[in-house]
Amino acid sequence: MRTIYYAQAINEALTEEMARDETVLVLGQSVQSGMLPATKGLLKRFGPQRVVDTPLSEHAECGAGIGLAAAGFRPVVDLVEASMMLSCTDELFGVAPIWYHSHAVPLPLVFVGMMSQYNGHGPLHSRSTTAMALQSIGMKVVIPSNAYDAKGLFKTAIRDNNPVAVMFPGVCLGTQGDVPEEEYTIPFGVADVKRQGTDVTVVAIGAATNLALQAADQLQARISVEVVDPRTLEPLDIDTILASVRKTGRVVIVDVGARRCGVAAEIGMQIVENAFHSLAAPIRRADSLNYPIPALPDGEQYVLPSVESIITAIEEVAP
Amino acid sequence: MLKHEDMVELYVQMVRVRKSDDVMCALHEEKRAHMFPSSRGAEAVGVGAVAFLRKNDYLSYQHRGLGLPYLLPKGVPLQRFFAEVLFKTTGTCQGLAYQHTAAPEVGILGYTSLLGAKPTISTGYGMAAKLRGHGQIALCAFGDGEACRGNTHEALNLSAVLKLPVVWVVDNNQMQWLTPTKDARATDDVADIATGHGIPAVVVDGLDVLAVHEAVQGAVDRARDGMGPSLIECKTYRIGPHDVGMKDLTHDQPRSLDEQEKWAKRDPIDTYREDLLDQGVLSQADVTRIDREVQSEVDDALAFADASPPQSRAILAERVYFNSEGTKRG
Numbered sequence: 001m002r003t004i005y006y007a008q009a010i011n012e013a014l015t016e017e018m019a020r021d022e023t024v025l026v027l028g029q030s031v032q033s034g035m036l037p038a039t040k041g042l043l044k045r046f047g048p049q050r051v052v053d054t055p056l057s058e059h060a061e062c063g064a065g066i067g068l069a070a071a072g073f074r075p076v077v078d079l080v081e082a083s084m085m086l087s088c089t090d091e092l093f094g095v096a097p098i099w100y101h102s103h104a105v106p107l108p109l110v111f112v113g114m115m116s117q118y119n120g121h122g123p124l125h126s127r128s129t130t131a132m133a134l135q136s137i138g139m140k141v142v143i144p145s146n147a148y149d150a151k152g153l154f155k156t157a158i159r160d161n162n163p164v165a166v167m168f169p170g171v172c173l174g175t176q177g178d179v180p181e182e183e184y185t186i187p188f189g190v191a192d193v194k195r196q197g198t199d200v201t202v203v204a205i206g207a208a209t210n211l212a213l214q215a216a217d218q219l220q221a222r223i224s225v226e227v228v229d230p231r232t233l234e235p236l237d238i239d240t241i242l243a244s245v246r247k248t249g250r251v252v253i254v255d256v257g258a259r260r261c262g263v264a265a266e267i268g269m270q271i272v273e274n275a276f277h278s279l280a281a282p283i284r285r286a287d288s289l290n291y292p293i294p295a296l297p298d299g300e301q302y303v304l305p306s307v308e309s310i311i312t313a314i315e316e317v318a319p
Numbered sequence: 320m321l322k323h324e325d326m327v328e329l330y331v332q333m334v335r336v337r338k339s340d341d342v343m344c345a346l347h348e349e350k351r352a353h354m355f356p357s358s359r360g361a362e363a364v365g366v367g368a369v370a371f372l373r374k375n376d377y378l379s380y381q382h383r384g385l386g387l388p389y390l391l392p393k394g395v396p397l398q399r400f401f402a403e404v405l406f407k408t409t410g411t412c413q414g415l416a417y418q419h420t421a422a423p424e425v426g427i428l429g430y431t432s433l434l435g436a437k438p439t440i441s442t443g444y445g446m447a448a449k450l451r452g453h454g455q456i457a458l459c460a461f462g463d464g465e466a467c468r469g470n471t472h473e474a475l476n477l478s479a480v481l482k483l484p485v486v487w488v489v490d491n492n493q494m495q496w497l498t499p500t501k502d503a504r505a506t507d508d509v510a511d512i513a514t515g516h517g518i519p520a521v522v523v524d525g526l527d528v529l530a531v532h533e534a535v536q537g538a539v540d541r542a543r544d545g546m547g548p549s550l551i552e553c554k555t556y557r558i559g560p561h562d563v564g565m566k567d568l569t570h571d572q573p574r575s576l577d578e579q580e581k582w583a584k585r586d587p588i589d590t591y592r593e594d595l596l597d598q599g600v601l602s603q604a605d606v607t608r609i610d611r612e613v614q615s616e617v618d619d620a621l622a623f624a625d626a627s628p629p630q631s632r633a634i635l636a637e638r639v640y641f642n643s644e645g646t647k648r649g
Contacts, residue, residue: 025450049450052481059470060439060477067443067457070428071377073450075443090436090470103412103421103429106641138639161641 007037013154028078062091069109082113097138123292128257145209147177152186169207189235197226208254249280358384363587367531377444381460401624414630435468445483464495484542513550525553556582
């Protein structure tokens with residue numbers, strides 16, 4: 001085993017898949033530049049036919065991805081930031097997810113973007129598009145929280161025959177993790193219990209997983225916290241979440257998206273529907289407060305989930 | 320100059336479109352088909368543009384007649400078209416999509432009624448065609464309304480910078496739902512948006528099937544030769560309301576019937592038939608025979624659709640993801 005950066009893991013995933021399958025290609029803004037983690041070095045190796053720089057045209061990038069996928073290629077559309085999904089809603093949330101439903105023509109298509117929370121990027125670029133993606137029935141949604149998951153899940157996304165939105169938390173790109181040299185993939189719909197515990201279940205997504213693990217460390221003398229990372233939100237491994245909740249009876253859900261109609265609300269409701277009688281305390285959410293995420297440094301820290309807000313939530317439900 | 324048999328082919332295809340459109344209007348009247356934007360007056364655009372494309376050329380069609388002027392000459396079986404609008408399992412989308420047609424065997428990979436997305440998707444077809452390098456092209460038809468969408472402009476620009484083998488065909492029928500196009504865009508010609516993106520464009524009479532064909536064929540040849548995209552704007556006029564049975568307004572006032580009658584007199588099929596008769600390409604007997612044969616085809620197609628089993632909601636679970644077990648690899 002070796003230790004590599006998250007950014008290198010996603011670069012390896014794309015490089016390996018492009019080498020493995022010549023129908024895989026990547027398009028997006030400045031993907032030839034080598035400035036973006038996923039596409040660094042690809043131009044030199046695969047050439048401009050398969051590493052395509054586009055104008056600043058998110059609609060056209062996503063539409064081109066749909067057309068290429070329908071025509072038998074496996075495009076990866078690099079939107080750079082996940083918030084850019086707001087710029088191409090017609091194609092990304094409207095058309096791509098229902099293409100197979102309507103036409104029985106598969107779309108092996110991946111959209112990638114960096115989630116820019118905790119970078120002071122302000123209310124537009126720090127906005128989570130995860131809930132919007134989940135409302136787009138027909139699209140799979142993947143948010144890897146560490147280097148190992150990022151590589152294995154990204155490869156699975158590229159091999160999937162359906163539209164997949166893969167969102168990489170920006171704060172994770174500089175983290176390091178153990179990633180084997182050997183080929184591997186990670187199946188969708190399998191949650192990972194990142195830390196075992198007995199008192200409180202924390203379901204944490206993407207960047208929030210690492211915050212939850214820190215919170216669990218700080219509380220370990222008093223409260224035994226289990227951290228469950230769903231890794232893919234669609235398909236969602238609700239069984240692993242429910243099994244943990246049945247064990248602890250107490251649950252906190254952490255996500256960087258806005259609280260209102262957010263991912264935490266959905267997961268919480270599924271727990272209520274399926275494990276209500278196992279609950280010993282109300283479910284708590286430590287997600288993003290219902291404010292625009294401010295650029296103001298102490299404001300962003302306040303609105304987004306933090307180690308402190310997760311600890312507070314855990315303490316509220318703990319036995 | 321087209322051979323006589325090709326000139327006749329254009330005529331036959333337009334008659335097929337008109338008679339199929341008439342059936343759709345009747346089905347709507349009988350409340351068996353819902354929303355239907357008739358293609359009356361738009362036949363020459365689709366038929367002239369598509370009739371002589373190659374089978375594997377990609378096509379994104381314009382929505383008048385739910386695509387009939389494009390779909391029939393491209394080779395979509397009429398019986399499957401009717402089956403689709405009647406939600407039958409034998410439909411082009413297995414009865415799930417009504418106004419969409421997918422026929423991958425003739426280069427139609429789907430459709431979207433989110434106007435503006437269709438041109439962007441067509442750039443992907445163009446990229447696929449270019450990557451394969453077999454001389455395939457992608458033809459995308461849209462209306463004067465879709466020309467006002469921002470993503471249409473993104474698509475035009477992308478096709479130009481990447482020099483994609485895409486042919487853009489515009490059916491400018493001068494109405495955008497209930498708003499006349501002259502009040503919805505500041506220049507007379509949609510072709511202006513192409514030249515603004517560095518794409519060569521021409522404006523032709525969209526009621527003249529030979530003029531449409533000639534202009535589009537030039538653009539198709541350019542695309543096949545690697546010279547990039549072109550745009551052909553075909554001027555037509557919408558006869559009747561946006562959808563059959565809908566109020567026919569311009570802003571809040573009834574549309575001028577005088578003006579509609581004036582345009583209807585230049586019916587693209589009637590005028591073309593007269594020309595072919597004058598030139599001796601068709602005889603009156605040919606015209607009668609074609610009429611009878613097409614009517615028989617249309618009747619048979621509708622009977623096939625009627626006799627087909629209805630689609631059931633039991634299929635819905637299978638139509639979210641393709642090959643979902645494929646995701647368990649690894």
